[in-house]
Amino acid sequence: MKEKSKPGLSGLSLEDLQDALAPLPAYRGQQVFQWLAQGVPSFQAMTNLPIALRKSLEEGFSLYSSSISAKQEDSDGTVKLQITLEDQERIESVLLIDREGRQTACLSTQAGCPMSCVFCKTGTRGFSRNLTAGEIVEQFFHLRSLKGPISNIVVMGMGEPLLNLAELRKALRILTDPEGTGLSKRRITLSTSGIDYGIRELADFGPDCRLALSLTTGDKELREKLMPVTKTNPLPALKEALLYYQRKQRRRVTLEAVLIRGINTREKDVHTLADFAQGLETMVNLIPWNPIAGLVFEGKPLQEPTKEEFERFAGELEKKGLKVTRRLRRGKRIAGACGQLGAAE
Numbered sequence: 001m002k003e004k005s006k007p008g009l010s011g012l013s014l015e016d017l018q019d020a021l022a023p024l025p026a027y028r029g030q031q032v033f034q035w036l037a038q039g040v041p042s043f044q045a046m047t048n049l050p051i052a053l054r055k056s057l058e059e060g061f062s063l064y065s066s067s068i069s070a071k072q073e074d075s076d077g078t079v080k081l082q083i084t085l086e087d088q089e090r091i092e093s094v095l096l097i098d099r100e101g102r103q104t105a106c107l108s109t110q111a112g113c114p115m116s117c118v119f120c121k122t123g124t125r126g127f128s129r130n131l132t133a134g135e136i137v138e139q140f141f142h143l144r145s146l147k148g149p150i151s152n153i154v155v156m157g158m159g160e161p162l163l164n165l166a167e168l169r170k171a172l173r174i175l176t177d178p179e180g181t182g183l184s185k186r187r188i189t190l191s192t193s194g195i196d197y198g199i200r201e202l203a204d205f206g207p208d209c210r211l212a213l214s215l216t217t218g219d220k221e222l223r224e225k226l227m228p229v230t231k232t233n234p235l236p237a238l239k240e241a242l243l244y245y246q247r248k249q250r251r252r253v254t255l256e257a258v259l260i261r262g263i264n265t266r267e268k269d270v271h272t273l274a275d276f277a278q279g280l281e282t283m284v285n286l287i288p289w290n291p292i293a294g295l296v297f298e299g300k301p302l303q304e305p306t307k308e309e310f311e312r313f314a315g316e317l318e319k320k321g322l323k324v325t326r327r328l329r330r331g332k333r334i335a336g337a338c339g340q341l342g343a344a345e
């Protein structure tokens with residue numbers, strides 16, 4: 001899937017595509033949009049277009065700007081793709097398959113990430129640039145080319161999605177358009193490290209999707225160390241933003257916590273997390289930290305939590321009346337699990 005140096009079509013909404021192809025009639029734009037949604041490999045394969053038109057489109061435009069450069073598959077069915085962009089930046093995207101066989105695309109929104117979360121490999125590689133809408137959409141197409149239809153999207157790959165909201169909005173508009181891929185908005189979840197103005201922007205202008213906050217801990221000092229974004233987006237401001245989102249969107253938000261052995265699994269973390277959750281319509285998603293070499297906190301290598309530690313923490317939260325889910329480990333062996341993206345670079 002790679003063509004170069006011509007205006008790309010994969011990141012255009014149906015209306016923008018029709019504008020780009022003017023003076024062709026609107027129905028031609030619609031046909032091309034539908035072909036793109038199917039992941040067609042070339043203009044030549046758009047068999048309901050006249051041959052002369054296919055040729056002139058090929059001369060003037062490119063379909064895709066990225067290509068799969070590496071693929072790893074875990075024995076649990078998870079597949080991680082390394083995707084090379086037109087400027088040779090590399091990003092990663094993951095296909096997750098649950099027990100019922102439902103497929104979920106985990107998409108990246110930035111090449112690298114500027115947020116520097118201590119427990120995340122992507123955070124250590126630094127930030128290169130925001131992805132375009134086309135580059136986000138193409139990750140979905142690349143993943144779908146592996147094992148067929150995908151029903152869910154989680155925007156939890158590389159990068160902080162709220163720092164690239166305009167392009168993400170465009171991408172999700174394309175992927176949810178009933179004329180094209182037609183994904184359900186209810187099956188899209190965006191996960192943020194916590195940017196208060198970004199959450200408000202999401203509440204006001206979309207994209208229309210579910211929201212998860214990677215809370216990690218409700219302890220201010222510890223969160224500032226684990227997630228430096230907290231220094232400029234303090235917990236009370238984040239909570240206010242979540243309450244605003246809930247009022248506007250009438251949706252529950254998820255609080256996520258990646259549990260790291262002996263660090264954010266203390267009694268204090270149970271209490272501060274429960275305090276933060278108070279007043280929110282929420283559930284807590286606990287994720288055992290996935291081992292990845294080279295990540296340290298206060299001079300010591302991070303470790304995954306023990307089973308007992310993980311269960312005790314979950315049980316304590318439940319005793320406080322919170323609804324808790326435990327996220328299954330997926331893709332751990334190929335560094336495709338949460339926090340492991342970018343490990344191969």
Ligand code: SF4
Nearest residue numbers: 113115117120123159
């Ligand atoms: S956890 Fe998310 S926001 Fe934090 S560094 Fe990793 S990719 Fe960036």
